[in-house]
Amino acid sequence: MANLFFWVPFIALGILLLFWSFFVVKQQTAVVVERFGxxxxxxxxxxxxxxxxxxxxAGKLSLKIQQLDVIVETKTLDDVFVKLKVSVQYVVIRDKVYDAFYKLEYPHEQITSYVFDVVRAEVPKMKLDDVFVKKDDIAIAVKSELQDAMLDYGYDIIKTLVTDIDPDAQVKAAMNRINASEREKIAAQFEGDAARILIVEKAKAEAESKRLQGQGIADQRREIARGLEESVEVLNKVGINSQEASALIVVTQHYDTLQAIGEETNTNLILLPNSPQAASDMLNNMVASFTASNQIGEAMKQQKKDAEGKNKGQAT
Known part of the structure; x- marks a missing residue:
């Protein structure tokens, strides 16, 4: 029994040493083993x-793709301070685990230094607007520089991205005001064009309305004249001369007008004078006006002929 208690520590130590002899390495992981340092x-x-x-x-290295976000503050060509967020995706090369573990102690600091160096060399050459437009060029320059530098340390640069560009707050406010002003200007132009189109179309509609109205009035007067002509012809056939026919037509239209006014119950229109003699006076005035107009026309024609004859005599 005493011998059994004597061997118990040795058995426990053997089990412990056997347990220490085995270890598990996870997927996509490399473990560096050292012997006596x-x-x-x-x-x-x-x-x-x-x-x-x-x-x-001695240590473990992940063989997965990793990402490091670096924020760099620098100045553009037009003296605007801006912060750029550069995301670097990198991976340890499986065949260069030794170099990645022993050659470079702090890979994050090394990558950050190169990103700072490249960004502060490229961005000061550009204006702020160009930084937004050419952010892919900045990312390509960063990747090219990192690829050459980190390959010797066992790291492969998969991709670099400029994920954020953050100018100074006052600059952003100014840019927003400029953008808002441009949009207001465009909106005002569209509103002005719309108003101009409405005015033009309204004017066209009014012109067309006036044209149609005038055409209607002309057609109406033409039909009235044709009706009067037919009425005079009918009266002439029964022995009534043109002057008497005209007087009869004027009197008839006079009474038709009185009848139309009388049919309106709420009208305030008063026709003066309204006696039958008024129609006769109107006809006489019309005839006198036509006669005077014809006389004036004939006199003007005679004056024109006399002037032409005088000019021909002088020329001869």
Whole structure:
């Protein structure tokens, strides 16, 4: 029994050493194993074995794609301070785990330094508007510089992206005002064009209305004249001369007008004078006016002929 208690510590130590001899490496992970402080091997995913108290796990490296966001503040060519957020996607090269682990102690700081250097060299050459337009060119320049520098350390640069451009607050406010002014200007132009089109179309409609109205009045007067002519012809056939026919037509229209006015119950129109003699006076005035107009026309024609004859005599 005493011998059994004597061997218990040794058995426990053996089990413990056996437990320490095995370890598990996760997927997409590389483990660096050192023996007596010196590099021994690189272990990949799965169940691995090492010699207890002789070998030790010096460190682990992820073989997944990683992303580092770097914010750089710099000045543009037109003296505007701007902050750029550059996202760098990188990965440890599987065949260069040794270089990635032993050559470079702080990869994040190294990548950040290169990003600062490239961005502060490229952005001061551009105006603020060009920074927004050419952000892809900035990203390409950063990737090219990082690719050449980090490859020797066992890192591969997958992609670089300029994900955010943040100018100074006052500059952004000014840009927003400029943008708003431009939009208001365009809106005013469209409103002015719309108002002009409405005015033009309204004028066209009014002109067309006037034209049709005038055409209607002309057609109406033409039909009235044709009706009067037919009425005079009918009266002439029964022995009534033209003057008497005209007087009869005027009197008839006079009474027709009185009848139309009388049919309106709420009218305030008063026709003066309204006696039958008024129609006769109107006819006499019309005849006198036509006669005077014809006389004036004949006199003007005679004067024109006399003037032409005088000019021909002088020319001869």
């Amino acid at each position: 010196r590099f021994h091997s690189i272990r990949n995913s799965g169940l691995q074995m090492k010699i207890p108290l002789v070998d030790r796990i």
